[in-house]
Amino acid sequence: MAADVLITGCLIAAAVVAGVTGRPVRRRLAALSVRARRRRPAPIRAAAGLGGLAVAVVVGGWPGLVVGCAVAIALDRLLRRLEPAEVRARRLREVADLPLAADLMAAGLRAGAPVDRAAAAVAEAIGGPLGERLVRVARSLRLGAEPEEAWVHVRGVAGAERMARAAVRSSASGAALAGSFVRLADDLRADRAVATEAAARRAGVLIVLPLGLCFLPAFILAGLVPVIVAVLGDVL
Structure with a gap:
């Protein structure tokens, strides 16, 4: 099991590196052509294949093969929609x-x-x-x-x-x-x-949920837990 997890982690890391970087990105930037940008680059296909292989290794058997193929197709479409940092x-x-x-x-x-x-x-x-x-x-x-x-x-x-x-x-x-x-x-x-x-206004709205999640544990520990402990102490 530990070996499977290690192999999966290596495959996922390789998939991320292959999808984000790669020489075809620089070739597309140099070419500046629509055809070059629409072409499916090899690193993206490699990243999708490695991701699908990682899932297949974890699941195992015929179900793993089916799920791995589905994940590979989904990763291929997702990575092709991502905009490289250089672009x-x-x-x-x-x-x-x-x-x-x-x-x-x-x-x-x-x-x-x-x-x-x-x-x-x-x-x-x-x-x-x-x-x-x-x-x-x-x-x-x-x-x-x-x-x-x-x-x-x-x-x-x-x-x-x-x-x-x-x-x-x-x-x-x-x-x-x-x-x-x-x-x-x-x-x-x-x-x-x-x-x-x-964008500044949108950032203020988006930050509300993370702040709420940060304050929620403190509210539970400082406000609810003492009340529950006191009630249970009186009951017991």
């Missing part, structure tokens, strides 16, 4: 840099720079994953791509769809693009402030 950090930095990028784009356009040069300058200034996207936008514009095709590189960033729409609308109608970018930056900062306030 999450990249996404959060893109969202954080977007208001500054919009302000810098507006400043460059007001200074008289064309859109492609302004995008290249902003990409060099902010760097990071959003800078890489803006570099691709600038290169596409310089190669003569249509604005719809060039600005598609930033549409994976939350809030950047409005930047792309403003650029496309400006190229079609001739409207001033700098003002649109300034308003976009203000709107993004306002949205972030609202989201931060909502």
Whole structure:
């Protein structure tokens, strides 16, 4: 029994490590393609298989085989829905840099720079994953791509769809693009402030239950136990 528990623990630990880390995650980040992100990476399949094997070892027999297969399938689906830490950090930095990028784009356009040069300058200034996207936008514009095709590189960033729409609308109608970018930056900062306030309020609500569970044993020991002991002492 002890050996089974030890084997199970090792398998579960290996499953967690294989599911959270792995080279395919870095390859997906480098590729930045939808097809690569939708592909089922090998570490996730390995993690699901190890988890199912651990359950099969604990249960044993044919029931263990059936339950292990079910657990492996469930783990595979669950792990594929989890966002790796590197992907999450990249996404959060893109969202954080977007208001500054919009302000810098507006400043460059007001200074008289064309859109492609302004995008290249902003990409060099902010760097990071959003800078890489803006570099691709600038290169596409310089190669003569249509604005719809060039600005598609930033549409994976939350809030950047409005930047792309403003650029496309400006190229079609001739409207001033700098003002649109300034308003976009203000709107993004306002949205972030609202989201931060909502998260703080939600955290205050979610912390009520853990605090209640912490105070419940003290209440039982300090309030109910003495009363019960006194009553039992009088009765007995």
